[in-house]
Amino acid sequence: MALAKIKGRNGSFIFGPLLLIIVIAMLTIAGFKLITLEKSVQKKQIGEMQIELLNTYNDGEKALFFIEQSLKYSGINALQEFYSKGGYFLNDCGTINNYNLWMKGSQKCFLDKKMALEQFSEFLTSNLNEYAANYNLPIQNKYVVREGKNTLIASGNEIEFYKEQFKYYVMPAFNVPYNAEVSNIADWSNKIKDNIDKCKNNIVCWKGIDSNIRVVESNKVFYFDIDYKSVGFFEKKPLVLKFALDFNEYNPLFSVLLP
Amino acid sequence: MNKKGMFGETFVEIASLFAIILVLITFWYILAYAPNLKAKQEISQIIGAEEKLTLINLMRSNINFDIDNDGILENINLADMLVYSYKNDNYKAFNGVIKEKLSVLFKDRNCKWSLTVFDGRKIINSIGSIGEFSSVNNEGTARNKRIQSASVLLPVDNKKMLTIKYGDNLIESENGSC
Numbered sequence: 088m089a090l091a092k093i094k095g096r097n098g099s100f101i102f103g104p105l106l107l108i109i110v111i112a113m114l115t116i117a118g119f120k121l122i123t124l125e126k127s128v129q130k131k132q133i134g135e136m137q138i139e140l141l142n143t144y145n146d147g148e149k150a151l152f153f154i155e156q157s158l159k160y161s162g163i164n165a166l167q168e169f170y171s172k173g174g175y176f177l178n179d180c181g182t183i184n185n186y187n188l189w190m191k192g193s194q195k196c197f198l199d200k201k202m203a204l205e206q207f208s209e210f211l212t213s214n215l216n217e218y219a220a221n222y223n224l225p226i227q228n229k230y231v232v233r234e235g236k237n238t239l240i241a242s243g244n245e246i247e248f249y250k251e252q253f254k255y256y257v258m259p260a261f262n263v264p265y266n267a268e269v270s271n272i273a274d275w276s277n278k279i280k281d282n283i284d285k286c287k288n289n290i291v292c293w294k295g296i297d298s299n300i301r302v303v304e305s306n307k308v309f310y311f312d313i314d315y316k317s318v319g320f321f322e323k324k325p326l327v328l329k330f331a332l333d334f335n336e337y338n339p340l341f342s343v344l345l346p
Numbered sequence: 347m348n349k350k351g352m353f354g355e356t357f358v359e360i361a362s363l364f365a366i367i368l369v370l371i372t373f374w375y376i377l378a379y380a381p382n383l384k385a386k387q388e389i390s391q392i393i394g395a396e397e398k399l400t401l402i403n404l405m406r407s408n409i410n411f412d413i414d415n416d417g418i419l420e421n422i423n424l425a426d427m428l429v430y431s432y433k434n435d436n437y438k439a440f441n442g443v444i445k446e447k448l449s450v451l452f453k454d455r456n457c458k459w460s461l462t463v464f465d466g467r468k469i470i471n472s473i474g475s476i477g478e479f480s481s482v483n484n485e486g487t488a489r490n491k492r493i494q495s496a497s498v499l500l501p502v503d504n505k506k507m508l509t510i511k512y513g514d515n516l517i518e519s520e521n522g523s524c
Contacts, residue, residue, distance in 0.1 A: 102359065102362065109366065109370070113369075113370075113373050116377070120377055148402055149499070152405065152425075153499055153500070156425055156426075156500060156501050159426070160501060160503065214504070218501045221504075221505070221506075221507050222499060223499065319414060320413070320414070320426070321413060321414060321429070321430060321433060323416070
C-alpha cells in the first residue's frame with residue numbers, strides 16, 4: 088500500500104531535487120555576477136566620442152604636416168633625378184650608358200611642357216612615397232604637379248584616417264617655391280629638336296648652341312651635360328641635365344649626315 | 347487514488363513548473379540589466395586626453411634662418427630648423443627659439459612644459475621645466491601625471507624620422523595660471 092503511494096508520487100519525487108539543483112545553480116551564477124560587478128558606483132564618462140573625433144582630426148593634421156615637410160626635402164631629390172634622367176621616368180627611346188635618349192635614329196622622344204610635368208610627377212611620387220613609407224599610418228599616394236604663379240602645386244588623392252566610428256579624409260595639396268625648373272627641360276628639349284637638322288653629328292655645332300652645354304661623342308652617340316643652377320634645402324647641389332642623341336640609325340632620307 | 351486526486355496533483359505540478367519558469371525568466375532579466383539598476387551613478391568628463399595642436403603649430407611657425415650657409419636668411423619653419431640642428435648635432439639655436447616662442451605663447455607666466463626629441467628611442471634633445479618624460483605618449487601615464495601631451499613625426503630624409511614629444515601641465519591650464 089505504501090509502495091503504491093510512493094509510485095503514484097514519482098513526479099513529486101523528481102521535482103524536489105530538481106528544484107534544489109536549479110536554486111543552487113541560480114545562487115552560484117548570481118554570486119559570481121555580484122562579485123564581478125563594478126562596486127557600488129556606476130561610472131559614466133562623457134566626451135569619449137568628442138575626443139576620438141578630435142584625435143582623428145589631429146591624425147590627419149599630423150600626417151599632412153609630415154607630407155608637407157617630406158615634399159620640401161624629397162622635391163629637391165626628385166628634381167635632381169629628373170634632370171639627371173633627362174626628364175624621363177620612363178622613356179620609349181631607351182637608355183645608353185645611363186643617359187636617356189631624346190633621339191634614336193628617326194625615333195624622336197623630345198619633351199614638351201605637359202610631358203615634362205607628367206614625368207616630374209612620377210619622380211615626385213616615387214621620392215615622396217619613400218618618405219611616406221616610414222610613417223606610422225598609410226599615407227603613400229599618387230601626386231600630380233602643375234605650375235602656379237612662382238609655385239609648383241603638388242596634389243594627391245584623398246587619404247582616409249579612421250578611429251573606431253570616425254572617418255576623416257584629407258586631400259593633400261601643397262605649394263612649393265618654383266622657378267620654372269621643370270619647364271626648363273621642355274625649353275631645352277625644344278632647343279635641341281630645333282637644331283637637329285642644323286647640327287646633326289657635328290660636335291662643334293652642338294657646343295656652339297649654348298655655353299652651358301658640355302657634349303662628348305662616342306660611336307655617333309652624343310652625350311649632353313647641361314649645367315643649370317644649384318638647388319637644395321640644407322645643401323645646394325647643381326642641377327645637371329643629362330641626355331643623349333643617337334645618330335646610328337639616322338634616316339638619310341630625311342637628313343644627310345655630315346662626314 | 348481517485349480521479350479527482352490525480353487531477354489535483356497534476357495541476358499542482360504544472361503550476362509549479364510554470365512558477366519555476368517564471369523565476370528563471372525573472373532571474374535572467376535581473377542579471378541582464380543589473381548594472382543599470384544601480385542607484386548611484388557617477389558621470390565624469392574626460393579632459394586632456396585629446397592631443398593638443400600646440401606642438402604642430404609650434405613646428406609650423408616661421409623663422410628667418412640661414413639654413414644652407416649661403417649668408418642669406420631663408421624663411422623656414424621650426425621643423426626645418428630642428429632637422430638642420432640634427433644634421434649638425436647642435437641644438438643651441440633651436441632650443442633658444444623654442445623657449446622664446448613658448449614664452450610668447452604662455453605670456454611670460456611661469457608655466458611648466460617639456461619638449462623632447464627622439465631619434466628612435468634615444469633622446470637627442472630635451473628642454474623644458476617638466477623635465478624629460480619619455481612616457482609622455484602613453485595616454486594613461488600622461489593622464490595620471492595630469493600632463494597634456496602631443497607628439498609629431500618629422501622626416502629627416504627618406505630613411506630617417508625624428509619624434510618630438512611635447513607636454514604641459516594640465517592643472518595649471520585648468521586653474522588659469524597657464
